[in-house]
Amino acid sequence: ETGVTQTPRHLVMGMTNKKSLKCEQHLGHNAMYWYKQSAKKPLELMFVYSLEERVENNSVPSRFSPECPNSSHLFLHLHTLQPEDSALYLCASSQDRVPPNQPQHFGDGTRLSIL
């Protein structure tokens, strides 16, 4: 139990569907992150939120829309996805975004498959 919970664990959706991934952390952390891991690629940072404010968007297509309603919850809204978006999506949190010498705590991820 890492203190970071992601739902659902698995998601299969068509390209025209709209779905959302949810992340919740029970650690009292101020920073939350979305990562994508595609096959044979390293973890890629997608979005960073610090104190509920988006502070980084690493050139992620607009079909991915993050939302951070409070410091404990992070969502990733998905719409009109492409087959290449099939991947493992990991959520993480850390006490603060800076200084970056704090470990990140990860959820188990959502395995997303686009039909």
Place this chain on the structure above:
Amino acid sequence: ILNVEQSPQSLHVQEGDSTNFTCSFPSSNFYALHWYRWETAKSPEALFVMTLNGDEKKKGRISATLNTKEGYSYLYIKGSQPEDSATYLCASYNSGGSNYKLTFGKGTLLTVNP
């Protein structure tokens, strides 16, 4: 573009063997080096965060060293056990302007045979 390289990509050892892996990272604008252990179907778990040149950290049978001037870190496992089987990820924090960016390597997949 920052590149973090890990070698080897995969490694098979026998129970009881000691082993080590390498992580190479950009030495410019360096701030911190993270090591994570990622077991299949679980979440990545932080092992170490190191910031200072010459830093050495230890956790049980696992230890790590850091050379920030040449941009490399070694992870050592002494007396490997089957439960050490996992992917070991390193990630480098480098700054660019006012932003810090954590860049991960692809990982080293360790399999320890009983």
